[in-house]
Amino acid sequence: MANDIWSVADLLRGDYKRHEYGQVILPFTLMRRLDAVMEPTRAAVRARNAKLDSQNIQNKQRPLQVAAKLLFYNTSEQNFDTIAADPTGVAKNLRDYINGFSPNVREILARFELDNQVTRLATAKILYQVVGRFAGMRNLDKLTNHDMGYVYEHLIRKFAEDSNETAGEHFTPREVIKLMVNLVIAPDVDTVAGEGQVINILDPACGTGGMLTAAEDHIKSINPGAEVYLFGQEVNGEAWATCQADMLMRGQPGHIEYGNSFSADGYGDRKFDYMISNPPFGVEWKKVKEFIEDEAELGHAGRFGPGLPRINDGSFLFLLNMLDKMEPVEGKGARLAIVFNGSPLFTGAAESGESRIRQWILENDLLEGIVALPDQIFYNTGISTYFWVLSNRKAEQLRDRVVLLDARDQWQKMRKSFGDKRKEINDSQIAHITKLYVNAVAVAADAEHSDHGKVKIFGTREFGYHRITVDRPLKLRFEITEDTLDLLDNAKGLARWGGREALVEALRDSLGSQWWTKKEAADALHASVAAAGAPWPNRAALLKAFWGAISVSDPGGEVQKDNDGNVLPDPDLRDYENIPLDEDIDAYFAREVTSHVPDAWIDYSKTKVGYEIPFTRHFYTYAPPRPLAEIDAELRELEAQIQKLLGEVTG
Numbered sequence: 001m002a003n004d005i006w007s008v009a010d011l012l013r014g015d016y017k018r019h020e021y022g023q024v025i026l027p028f029t030l031m032r033r034l035d036a037v038m039e040p041t042r043a044a045v046r047a048r049n050a051k052l053d054s055q056n057i058q059n060k061q062r063p064l065q066v067a068a069k070l071l072f073y074n075t076s077e078q079n080f081d082t083i084a085a086d087p088t089g090v091a092k093n094l095r096d097y098i099n100g101f102s103p104n105v106r107e108i109l110a111r112f113e114l115d116n117q118v119t120r121l122a123t124a125k126i127l128y129q130v131v132g133r134f135a136g137m138r139n140l141d142k143l144t145n146h147d148m149g150y151v152y153e154h155l156i157r158k159f160a161e162d163s164n165e166t167a168g169e170h171f172t173p174r175e176v177i178k179l180m181v182n183l184v185i186a187p188d189v190d191t192v193a194g195e196g197q198v199i200n201i202l203d204p205a206c207g208t209g210g211m212l213t214a215a216e217d218h219i220k221s222i223n224p225g226a227e228v229y230l231f232g233q234e235v236n237g238e239a240w241a242t243c244q245a246d247m248l249m250r251g252q253p254g255h256i257e258y259g260n261s262f263s264a265d266g267y268g269d270r271k272f273d274y275m276i277s278n279p280p281f282g283v284e285w286k287k288v289k290e291f292i293e294d295e296a297e298l299g300h301a302g303r304f305g306p307g308l309p310r311i312n313d314g315s316f317l318f319l320l321n322m323l324d325k326m327e328p329v330e331g332k333g334a335r336l337a338i339v340f341n342g343s344p345l346f347t348g349a350a351e352s353g354e355s356r357i358r359q360w361i362l363e364n365d366l367l368e369g370i371v372a373l374p375d376q377i378f379y380n381t382g383i384s385t386y387f388w389v390l391s392n393r394k395a396e397q398l399r400d401r402v403v404l405l406d407a408r409d410q411w412q413k414m415r416k417s418f419g420d421k422r423k424e425i426n427d428s429q430i431a432h433i434t435k436l437y438v439n440a441v442a443v444a445a446d447a448e449h450s451d452h453g454k455v456k457i458f459g460t461r462e463f464g465y466h467r468i469t470v471d472r473p474l475k476l477r478f479e480i481t482e483d484t485l486d487l488l489d490n491a492k493g494l495a496r497w498g499g500r501e502a503l504v505e506a507l508r509d510s511l512g513s514q515w516w517t518k519k520e521a522a523d524a525l526h527a528s529v530a531a532a533g534a535p536w537p538n539r540a541a542l543l544k545a546f547w548g549a550i551s552v553s554d555p556g557g558e559v560q561k562d563n564d565g566n567v568l569p570d571p572d573l574r575d576y577e578n579i580p581l582d583e584d585i586d587a588y589f590a591r592e593v594t595s596h597v598p599d600a601w602i603d604y605s606k607t608k609v610g611y612e613i614p615f616t617r618h619f620y621t622y623a624p625p626r627p628l629a630e631i632d633a634e635l636r637e638l639e640a641q642i643q644k645l646l647g648e649v650t651g
Contacts (some may be wrong), residue, residue, distance in 0.1 A: 001143065002154035005029050008133050009349035011513025015124040022159035024121065024130065026238055027112035029155065030245050031098075033148065034072065034105065037249060038142035041068045042079065049075040061102060070093045071248050076100025084128070091122040094131060108244050111237035111258070148249075150174075152208055152242050172207075172278040172339070175425045177214040177376060183371065183389050184274055184337045184432040185218060192219055195228040200254075202272040204261040204321055205279040206232030215276055233266045261321055262314070263288040265303075271327040275336035277318060281381065282343065285314035292317065292608070298387050304337035307356035315344050316357045319388070323366065326392050333393030335368075341387050342615075346372075350578075352466035358611040362402070362460040366390045369403030371438060372615060374411035379419040383546040384408070386615070389437075402463070403440040404456045406619045407433045456618055463613050464581035468589070471569035473599055475557040478521035480507055480512040484550045493545025499535030503546075506532035517558045521550070569603070578610070598644035 008028070009021045016024065038045070048067035052060045064073045078097040083090055095118060098109060121127035143151070185192060192199070199219060203211050212230040219228050230247065231254050234240040240258045247256055257266025262285060285292060289311065295302040303324040309316040320339055326334035348354030361367050371387040378385065411423040411435055425433075436443060436451055443449050444457045485504055494500045506529045515521035529536050537546045552627050553572060560568045577587045585602070 080135040149409040180347035306360035350608035501533040506534035
C-alpha cells in the first residue's frame with residue numbers, strides 16, 4: 001500500500017523537487033484514508049446535516065459525530081470519486097470537500113498548508129491526475145490503525161531520506177517501542193490488571209504517535225477494561241497532523257499538543273502515570289536558549305533546576321521535562337523510559353551541566369536501570385543506543401541501586417535493510433530482555449545463571465567521583481640562546497616596552513650561558529644589562545615576560561616559589577584523578593600517586609564532584625591478541641597466495 005501511494009511521486013516529478021513530494025502525498029493519503037473510513041455513514045451525515053440546517057441549528061458538531069459514528073465527519077456533497085469524475089471543476093470541488101470536514105480535521109489539514117498545494121497542483125495542471133490516482137486506491141478503510149501507522153512510517157522515512165532529514169526524528173521501530181513499553185509496564189503488571197484502572201501516558205516528543213498507541217495496545221492486552229488516555233506533544237507540523245489524525249480514527253481519549261516542548265510546554269503542571277519518548281539525538285537548543293535559561297533561573301520551581309546540558313545536545317532537557325511531570329509518589333507515582341545515545345552516560349566533566357543532572361537524578365534515587373540495545377536497530381543511525389528507565393516508586397530491593405543490563409547481543413539480522421536499520425529484536429528476545437530486567441537483582445546475585453554477566457547492580461553513589469587536581473613543582477633552569485633571544489624579541493608582554501631592543505642586544509654577550517638558580521641568573525644578567533647601559537624590565541608584567549622567555553623546564557632545575565615562599569605548580573605537569581566518591585582521597589593519593597611521584601600534591605581548592613555512568617567499561621571483557629606465531633603463519637600464507645597470483649599474471 002505504501003509503495004502504491006509513493007507511486008504518486010511519478011506525477012509530481014518535474015513540478016516538485018524530491019524533498020517536496022511529502023507536502024502533497026501525506027495530506028492526500030490522510031484525506032483518502034478519512035474518505036474511505038467515512039463512506040459507510042456518509043449518507044447519514046449528509047441527511048442529518050440537512051435536517052439540522054432546516055431547523056437553523058448552529059451547534060451541529062456532536063449530532064454529526066453521532067451520525068458518523070466517528071469523532072470526525074464531512075458534510076460536503078463531494079467525495080474522492082465525485083471530485084475525480086469532474087476534470088473541469090476539480091480544484092473547486094476539492095476545496096468544497098476540504099471545507100466540509102469537521103473542525104478537528106480542518107485543523108490537521110491546515111498544518112500541511114493544503115490550500116497552497118491545491119493551487120500549485122492546479123497551476124501545474126496535475127491536480128486532476130493526483131486526485132484520480134488517490135481515488136483509485138481501494139481498501140484504505142480495511143487497514144487497521146496499526147497497519148496504517150506502518151504506511152505513514154514508510155512514507156515519512158522516504159521523505160526524510162530525500163530531504164536529508166533524520167528519520168529518527170519522526171518515528172521509532174515497532175519492536176523497539178514494544179520492548180520499551182514492556183520495561184516500563186512489566187513491574188506494574190499486577191496493578192495494571194486490576195479493576196477500575198485509569199491510566200495517563202505522555203510522550204513529549206511523540207512524532208506520529210507510534211509509541212503512544214503501542215503503549216495503549218500493551219496495556220489493553222493486560223487489562224481490556226482499563227481506561228487509557230494518551231497525551232503527546234510534537235513540534236513538526238506534518239508529524240503532529242499524522243498523529244492527531246490517527247488519534248481521531250482510533251476514537252482515542254487524550255490530547256496531542258502542537259509546539260515545542262521546551263518553549264511552549266503544552267502540559268504545564270499536569271502529572272502522568274507513565275511516560276515514554278525517543279527524542280532526536282543530539283538536538284541543538286540554541287533557538288530556545290533564552291527561554292530555557294530564563295526558566296533555569298527559577299531553580300527547582302521550573303523544569304531545569306538540576307542543570308543545563310551543552311547547547312548542542314538537548315537530550316537531558318527532554319528527560320528533565322518528563323521528570324517534572326511524574327505523578328507524585330504520594331499518589332500513584334510514575335515510571336518513564338527514554339531512548340538516548342551514549343552521550344548522556346558520560347559527557348560533561350565534573351560539575352558540568354550534564355554531570356549535575358546525573359548527580360541530581362542519582363541522589364534523588366530516580367534512575368532504576370539502563371539497558372544497552374544492539375546497534376543498527378534504528379532507521380537513521382547505526383550507533384549504540386540505551387533505554388533509561390526511571391521511577392519515583394522503585395521496588396524496595398532497588399532502593400539506592402541501579403540496574404545495568406547489556407542486551408547488545410539480543411538481535412537477529414533483517415532479511416532486508418531499511419536505511420541504517422540492519423538488525424531487529426524479535427518477540428522471544430523482547431520477552432527474554434524483559435524477564436532479565438524484572439529479575440535483575442536475582443540474576444546479578446546468581447553467579448551460575450547463564451546471563452549473570454549481562455546484568456550488574458550498582459549503588460547510586462558508585463557512579464560519583466571526586467575529581468582532584470594533582471600538581472608538581474615547577475623546576476626551571478635559565479639560559480641565553482638564540483631561541484630565548486628570539487622569544488624575548490617577540491614576547492607580547494614586552495611588545496609595548498621601549499627598552500626591548502636594547503635589552504636583547506645587551507644579552508647577546510651572554511649567549512651560551514646557563515644558570516641553575518634564578519638568583520644566579522638575575523645577578524649575572526642584571527650586570528650584563530647594566531654594563532651595556534640598557535634598561536632592565538622592572539615592572540611585574542615585564543619581568544614575567546622576561547623570565548618566561550629565558551627559563552626552561554628541567555627536572556634537575558630549581559624549585560620555583562612565589563613571594564610568600566609557596567611552591568609554584570608546573571602547569572605542564574598538572575594531572576587529574578577521578579577518585580570514587582566513597583573512597584578516602586588522601587589514602588587513594590598516597591597509594592596511587594605519591595608512591596610513584598613523591599613531590600606531587602593535591603590542590604584541594606579545585607576538587608570537584610562529578611557523576612558518570614561508564615556502561616561499556618563495566619561490561620568490558622579483555623580479549624588477548626592472537627599469538628605472533630599465528631599472525632606470522634597467516635602473513636606467510638597470504639604472501640604465497642599473492643606470489644601465485646602474480647605468477648599467473650606474468651606467466
